[in-house]
Amino acid sequence: GENVEQHPSTLSVQEGDSAVIKCTYSDSASNYFPWYKQELGKGPQLIIDIRSNVGEKKDQRIAVTLNKTAKHFSLHITETQPEDSAVYFCAATAYGQNFVFGPGTRLSVLP
């Protein structure tokens, strides 16, 4: 089955700096890779996603890159703000059937 690893487990950055979180997956059949942001006491919220036929996707300050050959994908947040502080999860799935999540990254943006 699919296995998703995520690094780092914790990340602290200064406000305005960039943050990068990396994930690797094992199942070459996986074709959809979402990223979720979870704030304290809330459910995970989808922030960006990418399909296997795309190498990069951007939405304002956040971007995701995918390297299918190496089976890894990354989340990039630029110009970080205190409200970006949260736990971020990557996930992988083949056709939306079974979502396998990474263990999460706790991002702290220091003012």
Add this chain to the structure above:
Amino acid sequence: DTAVSQTPKYLVTQMGNDKSIKCEQNLGHDTMYWYKQDSKKFLKIMFSYNNKELIINETVPNRFSPKSPDKAHLNLHINSLELGDSAVYFCASSQVDPYEQYFGPGTRLTVT
């Protein structure tokens, strides 16, 4: 106009009891899920239903029984609760394609 809702938000109960968590989505999605998030924040899928049919049943004890009366609802019933069942349980839904998944606010279950 909440997209995915769960009740209750908090559930405190004693070992051995039976409890249920309800989930409803108003997004018109065909697929619904239950996830368990443990104390280390690890999210693991438990069940997946598509149009009221069970699609995924991970290695979950048979004390957990999902029920989908219609495609907008997926309830989770837990028998003979154990201390290790304490966690936050999330319901989620998605379309078959695109696969964007939306989560409910979670139910924090505490078994004493």
